[in-house]
Amino acid sequence: MGRTPFCTAExxxxxxxxxxxDQKLIAYIQKHGEGGWRSLPExxxxxxxxxxxxxxxxxxxRPGIKRGDFTSxxxxxxxxxxAALGNRWAAIARHLPKRTDNEIKNYWNAHLKKRLAxxxxxxxxxxxxxxxxxxxxxxxxxxxxxxxPMVHTESATKQESEPTLQQPTSRSTSAxxxxxxxxxxxxxxxxxxxPLRACQIMQSMSSKGTGDGGATANNESAICRPTSxxxxxxxxxxxxxxxxxxxxxxxxxxxxxxxxLETLPPELAECNASDxxxxxxxxxxxxxxVSDALSILDKNASAPASSFSSTSDRVLNNMASKLASLPCxxxxxxxxxxxxxxxxxxxxxxTTGDVAILDDISIDDTTYDMVGSPIFYNLxxxxxxxxxxxxxxxx
DNA sequence: AAATTTTCCAACCGCTGTCTT
DNA sequence: CAAGACAGCGGTTGGAAAATT
Numbered sequence: 001m002g003r004t005p006f007c008t009a010e011x012x013x014x015x016x017x018x019x020x021x022d023q024k025l026i027a028y029i030q031k032h033g034e035g036g037w038r039s040l041p042e043x044x045x046x047x048x049x050x051x052x053x054x055x056x057x058x059x060x061x062r063p064g065i066k067r068g069d070f071t072s073x074x075x076x077x078x079x080x081x082x083a084a085l086g087n088r089w090a091a092i093a094r095h096l097p098k099r100t101d102n103e104i105k106n107y108w109n110a111h112l113k114k115r116l117a118x119x120x121x122x123x124x125x126x127x128x129x130x131x132x133x134x135x136x137x138x139x140x141x142x143x144x145x146x147x148x149p150m151v152h153t154e155s156a157t158k159q160e161s162e163p164t165l166q167q168p169t170s171r172s173t174s175a176x177x178x179x180x181x182x183x184x185x186x187x188x189x190x191x192x193x194x195p196l197r198a199c200q201i202m203q204s205m206s207s208k209g210t211g212d213g214g215a216t217a218n219n220e221s222a223i224c225r226p227t228s229x230x231x232x233x234x235x236x237x238x239x240x241x242x243x244x245x246x247x248x249x250x251x252x253x254x255x256x257x258x259x260x261l262e263t264l265p266p267e268l269a270e271c272n273a274s275d276x277x278x279x280x281x282x283x284x285x286x287x288x289x290v291s292d293a294l295s296i297l298d299k300n301a302s303a304p305a306s307s308f309s310s311t312s313d314r315v316l317n318n319m320a321s322k323l324a325s326l327p328c329x330x331x332x333x334x335x336x337x338x339x340x341x342x343x344x345x346x347x348x349x350x351t352t353g354d355v356a357i358l359d360d361i362s363i364d365d366t367t368y369d370m371v372g373s374p375i376f377y378n379l380x381x382x383x384x385x386x387x388x389x390x391x392x393x394x395x
Numbered sequence: 396a397a398a399t400t401t402t403c404c405a406a407c408c409g410c411t412g413t414c415t416t
Numbered sequence: 417c418a419a420g421a422c423a424g425c426g427g428t429t430g431g432a433a434a435a436t437t
Contacts, residue, residue: 055407
């Protein structure tokens, strides 16, 4: 049984379409509309199979199709989407209005892939070739293990006249952005991180001062939620740059900020005090220290607190904006790949009863679920229409 | 200038998924 | 439920154009 082949008839023409054939097809569709491809060739007077007609119409004759003239923004978008989605050209094309999957596929194979190769950047991972130990374990950007494309860095990080990837940098902004979003997705769901992060900020600021509040003009990527007031690129962070760099450096190993808790000044100690007097990271109850920390930030921030839907968003937003350009991101990446269990986000089949240890914090199955869901949600987000909630992005 | 090689991309092929009968 | 119809998708190919020898 099964289906009959679509184009089995003998004597049908193949190969390039002539102008006359195009006109016949256009005229017929304008009069009768799309559809009925099997019977269309005969009715339209074409010696083609219906499938060929549909393809010709969809890829070349359909009104509104944009052909050629890929801009640097297009390039960057395609590269980032390909890093996240792999060879899923149709999904990529949905994010480039008026472009067809076939053209994007051809453009990738003919231009972008080679360009990345000449820059010694792995077209699949978008990381510099040979810089990541154990690279054999890296994913292949296929459907099952694609990383979530939660971050876009175009407007904030790209040079005016050249696409970001043509910069003579050894690191891919996109790769960093992807990782940061992955981290952000995970970190956001770990409520214990909020007080930790807030304490970090306060400690850093108490030791360095709050800076002059000048906005950081460079590397100004920002994570925010589309639903919040920070849509688009009107986000800016204002914390002193060097303070952020210091904070970021402490996160070379994520969550090693636990160590910082032990060195907090007495007036902040209460933020991490649990009932037994020890440090509690899993029972997030204390909010005042977070508010305090953020209020300090607000004194110097140009973006109002109301721009963010949660305190963790705000902290992450600020942190990510500086982390994006740091070498430590790759180290975090490596660290992440060495984690046991599904927190690596490579496959939903690895959900087991294993317990991963993130430094001193045990992550059980429940937390795994919390951590994994935003990753998969954001992956889904890219495949469908952007939803006005949840996914992070860097405008 | 001619021959050869490489590049590019329109079109094809084969498969899967969904809807209809 | 089975099977047909066809839309959609990703991989591949063939030939024209461009580049190189």
